[in-house]
Amino acid sequence: MGSTASREEVDSKQPEQTPAATQHVEEGDDEPDEWDKRIFSTGCAEENTKLTDCYYEKKDWRLCKAEMERFRQCWKVQGNDERTDTKDA
Numbered sequence: 001m002g003s004t005a006s007r008e009e010v011d012s013k014q015p016e017q018t019p020a021a022t023q024h025v026e027e028g029d030d031e032p033d034e035w036d037k038r039i040f041s042t043g044c045a046e047e048n049t050k051l052t053d054c055y056y057e058k059k060d061w062r063l064c065k066a067e068m069e070r071f072r073q074c075w076k077v078q079g080n081d082e083r084t085d086t087k088d089a
Helices: 007-013 034-041 045-058 061-077 080-084
Strands: none
Touching (some): 034 045
16 A cells, blocks of 8 residues: 655655755855855845745745844945945835
8 A cells, every 4th residue: 555654754854955045055165256245245144144044935025024124224224225325115
């Protein structure tokens, strides 16, 4: 008949997926690329990572409002509005 493996056994054999925002492109590639440099220069890299991880997990920006607000506040505190000519809608 069917398989005798329990759901837990099947689930535990699935490889864990790491959110795209925290994956490394290559093992041993510890040099930041242009994207990383731009994100780090904003002073909001941690908030950006949390926001993109939230979206990766939930697939719906509406469920990431708290993360978005923390990113927006960081962006303003760091003075990125002036630096990038960003205007509030």
